[in-house]
Amino acid sequence: xxxxLPNVKNIILVASGKxxxxxxxxxxxxxxxLSRDGYKTGLLDADLYGPSVPLSxxxxxxxxxxxxxxxxxxxxxxxxxxxxxxSLGFLMKKEDAVxxxxxxxxxxxxxxxxxxxxxxxxxxxxxxxxxxxxxSITLTQKLPQSKAIIVITPxxxxxxxxxxxASMFTSTNINIPILGVVENMSYFVPENHPEEKYxxxxxxxxxxxxxxxxxxxxxxxxxxxxxxxLGDSGKTVFASSNKIIVNAFQDLSGKINQENTVLT
Numbered sequence: 001x002x003x004x005l006p007n008v009k010n011i012i013l014v015a016s017g018k019x020x021x022x023x024x025x026x027x028x029x030x031x032x033x034l035s036r037d038g039y040k041t042g043l044l045d046a047d048l049y050g051p052s053v054p055l056s057x058x059x060x061x062x063x064x065x066x067x068x069x070x071x072x073x074x075x076x077x078x079x080x081x082x083x084x085x086x087s088l089g090f091l092m093k094k095e096d097a098v099x100x101x102x103x104x105x106x107x108x109x110x111x112x113x114x115x116x117x118x119x120x121x122x123x124x125x126x127x128x129x130x131x132x133x134x135x136s137i138t139l140t141q142k143l144p145q146s147k148a149i150i151v152i153t154p155x156x157x158x159x160x161x162x163x164x165x166a167s168m169f170t171s172t173n174i175n176i177p178i179l180g181v182v183e184n185m186s187y188f189v190p191e192n193h194p195e196e197k198y199x200x201x202x203x204x205x206x207x208x209x210x211x212x213x214x215x216x217x218x219x220x221x222x223x224x225x226x227x228x229x230l231g232d233s234g235k236t237v238f239a240s241s242n243k244i245i246v247n248a249f250q251d252l253s254g255k256i257n258q259e260n261t262v263l264t
Contacts (some may be wrong), residue, residue, distance in 0.1 A: 002086050004113065004114050004142060004143070004238075005113075005114075005118060005124065005137075005143075005217040007119060007120040007121065007122075008042070008118060008120075008121045008123075008124045009122050009123070010119065010121075010122060010123050010124070010147070011124045011126065011143050011145065011146035011147070012030075012123060012124070012125050012126065012146065012148070012149060012179070012256070013028065013126050013128050013139065013140070013143070013146050013147070013148045013149070013169075014026055014125060014126065014127055014128060014145055014148075014149050014151060014175065015128040015136065015148055015149070015150055015151070015165045015168075015169070016025035016128070016130065016150065016151045016152065016161070016162070016165055017130070017132070017150075017152075017158075017160070017161025017162050017163070017165040018130050018131065018158075018161040019050075019130040019131075021130075021151050021152060021153050021158065021184055021185075022151065022153075022184040022185060022221070023127060023128070023130065023151045024045075024047070024052045024053060024056055024127050025182075025223065025227070025231055026149075026182055026183070026184055027043065027053075027125050027126070027127035027153050028043060028053060028056045028057055028127070028231075028236070029236050029237045029249050030125055030249065030253065030256075031043040031083045031123070031125040032081045032082070032083060032236045032238070032254060033143070033250060033252070033253040034083075034122070034253055034256075035081065035082035035083045036082065036190055036238070037103070037253050037254075037257070038252075039122035039123050040119075040120060040121045040122045040123070041083045041084070041121060041122065041123045041124075042077065042081070042083060042084040042085070042086070042118050042121045042123070042124045042125070043057075043084070043085045043086075043123065043124075043125050043126075043127065044086050044087075044112065044113065044116070044124060044125070044126045044127065045085070045086065045087030045088065045089065045127050046109055046112075046113075046126050046127055046128050046135065046139060047127060047128070047129040047130070047165075048088050048108060048109060048129065048135060049129065050129075051087045051088045051089035052089075053085060053087045053089065053127055054085075054087050054089040054090065054208060055232065055234065056231045057080050057081065057085060057234055057236075058080065058148070058233065058234020058235065059080055059085065059087075059089075059090070059234065060089070060216060060234070062078050062090055063090055063091070064077065064078060064086065064090035064091060065075060066091075072114060072115060073111075074115045074117060075090075075112070075116045075117065076114070076116075077093075077116055077117065077118065078090060081236060082123070084118060084119070086112055086116045087112075088108065088112065088239065089187070091253050093208055104261055106239055107133055108135070109138060109139065110138065110142065113139075113142065125152065126139065126143075126146075128191075128214065131164070131165075132164055132165060132167075132168040134140055134186055134260050136168065137168070137174070140168070140169065140174045140176050141174070144174075144175075144176070145177070146176060147176065147177045147179045148169045148176050148177070148178045148179065149178070149179050149180060149181070149182055149218065150165050150169075150178060150180075150181045150182070150207050151168050151181075151182050151184055152181060152182070152183055152184070152205055152209055153183070153184055153185050153200070153201055153205060154183055154185070154186050154187075154201050154202050154203050154204060154206055154220075155201045155202040155205055155206040156202060156204070156205055156208075158159050158205050159205050159208060159209055161182070162205070162209045163209065163212070166178060166209065166212075166213050170213065170220045173239075178213060178215045179215070179218065179256065180210060180216040180218035180259065181206050181207075181210040181213075181214045181215060181216070181217050181218060182206070182210050182218050182219045182221060182252065183205065183206025183207070183217060183219070183220045183221065184221045185200075185201055185221065185222075185223040186199075186201075186203075186206070186220035186221060186222055186223070187199050187200070187202045187203075187222050187223065188222070188223045188224075188225075189222045189223070189224050189242055190225060191224075191225040191226065191241065191242060194242050194244060197222070200223065206220065216255070218252055218255050218256070219248055219249075219251060219252040219255070221248050221249070221252075222244055222245055222248060222249070224240055224242045224244065224245045225242070225243060226242070227240060237249055248256065
C-alpha cells in the first residue's frame with residue numbers, strides 16, 4: 001500500500017522510451033479491461049505536456065469538479081467505462097499549451113496524484129509521459145511500491161528507446177520491478193480477413209527486450225484496422241469488430257493477475 005494512496009492496492013506504470021508507440025492506447029484499454037474483469041480501477045494521465053487520455057476515452061471537454069478540503073484543492077475523477085479517470089486535460093482548455101519547466105511539471109503531477117479522490121482501488125494504471133525525464137523520475141520516487149510495464153513496437157530500431165525506459169526502472173536509485181513488455185502493433189490484421197497477419201513493422205523487438213531484462217513478454221497487441229478510429233472517437237477496443245484485439249487485452253489482464261505477479 002502507498003503512503004500517498006493508502007486505499008490503492010496496486011499501481012501499474014505504463015511506460016515507453018518514446019512517443020508514438022501506442023502507450024496511451026495500451027494504458028487506457030488495460031484499465032478498462034481490468035474493470036471489466038471486476039476490479040475497481042483508476043487511470044491517471046501523467047503525460048502533462050500532451051494529455052491524450054481524454055480523447056481516447058471520449059472525455060474531451062469534460063471538467064473535473066474541484067473543491068477545497070483541509071486547506072488544499074481536491075479533484076473528483078471522471079468516471080467512464082467503469083473506471084475513474086484523472087487528467088490535466090480536465091483542468092485546462094484544449095488549446096492551452098503547457099509550458100512548464102521540470103520542477104513545475106513535477107509539482108503539478110504530484111498534486112494530480114495526491115489530491116484526486118480515488119477512493120478504494122484494486123488498480124491504478126498510470127499512463128506515463130514518454131521518455132525518462134523529470135516527471136517520470138518524480139513518479140517512480142513517489143510510488144516506490146509500483147510496478148512497470150514497458151510498451152514497445154516490434155522493429156529493432158525501437159529497442160534503444162525501450163532499453164532506456166527499462167533501464168530507468170532497474171537503476172539502483174529507482175529499482176521499480178518490471179512486470180513485463182507489451183509489444184504493440186505487433187502485426188496488422190485486415191478487417192475483411194481477420195485470420196491474416198502482416199508484419200508491417202518487423203518482428204522480435206518485444207521479445208528481445210524482454211529477454212534482455214529477464215522479464216516476460218506479456219502481450220503482442222495487433223494493429224487492427226478500426227482501432228485508430230475507435231480511439232479518436234473515444235471508444236475502447238471492446239467496440240472493435242475484430243475480437244482478436246479484445247482477446248489480446250483480456251490475455252494481458254489475465255497475466256497481470258496471475259499468482260505472484262501483482263495482486264496483494
